[in-house]
Amino acid sequence: MPESAEEYAARVVAAQDRDGRLPVGGQEVLGWDVFPFEVDGLRAKVGPVLVDVEPPRRGEDPSGCHCREAAMEGPAATGDWAAVWEGVGWRVKVAPPSGSPLVLVAEPLEHLDVDALSDDLAAALGRLQVALVGAVEALPSVGRCHVLRLGDGGAHAHVWFVARPARMPQLRGSFMVVWDDLLPPVPAEVRDANAAFVVERLVRRLGGRAVTALA
Numbered sequence: 001m002p003e004s005a006e007e008y009a010a011r012v013v014a015a016q017d018r019d020g021r022l023p024v025g026g027q028e029v030l031g032w033d034v035f036p037f038e039v040d041g042l043r044a045k046v047g048p049v050l051v052d053v054e055p056p057r058r059g060e061d062p063s064g065c066h067c068r069e070a071a072m073e074g075p076a077a078t079g080d081w082a083a084v085w086e087g088v089g090w091r092v093k094v095a096p097p098s099g100s101p102l103v104l105v106a107e108p109l110e111h112l113d114v115d116a117l118s119d120d121l122a123a124a125l126g127r128l129q130v131a132l133v134g135a136v137e138a139l140p141s142v143g144r145c146h147v148l149r150l151g152d153g154g155a156h157a158h159v160w161f162v163a164r165p166a167r168m169p170q171l172r173g174s175f176m177v178v179w180d181d182l183l184p185p186v187p188a189e190v191r192d193a194n195a196a197f198v199v200e201r202l203v204r205r206l207g208g209r210a211v212t213a214l215a
């Protein structure tokens with residue numbers, strides 16, 4: 001029998017100090033060269049605490065989801081989260097400029113969470129994921145394309161593709177999502193040129209269509 005949420009939380013509470021903080025120090029990850037912060041003076045926030053239910057996510061009620069809003073097409077430079085590619089079952093959107101050379105999100109055209117995807121949509125996601133990784137990693141400024149499914153913010157299934165800048169070993173691995181906020185944002189025209197490069201390769205490999213005109 002798998003342990004309950006209460007049992008898990010009890011072990012977390014037992015590890016917290018009298019202020020409700022977990023100790024910082026001794027964890028291997030703090031010594032990694034990819035950890036973005038100096039450890040001196042670092043302390044954990046109070047928590048985590050167990051709540052009664054999972055917090056609601058955006059789009060839990062489909063009528064409040066972004067996919068029910070007006071057209072998502074438009075110039076990417078002015079329309080953040082513009083769709084840049086659309087194919088069988090899926091679209092790819094571009095994130096606002098950030099430290100990463102390019103951040104893309106793939107989501108199903110239909111309002112579906114991951115556990116509701118049909119086998120055909122799942123198969124199409126697999127092909128899209130492989131094609132996107134290949135295309136993003138072909139960008140000259142990119143060393144790796146990280147793929148993340150988190151899903152805590154929105155109920156409409158979505159997968160993140162985060163380009164990790166080339167030849168900067170400190171940016172490797174899971175902390176790239178933190179570095180993404182620390183690094184200076186790329187200019188919108190650089191992001192758009194990178195997105196156009198990726199979309200051109202996607203269309204060549206998977207078909208579908210470029211949705212938004214990019215540089």
Ligand SMILES: [Zn+2]
Nearest residue numbers: 065067111156
């Ligand atoms: Zn939706």
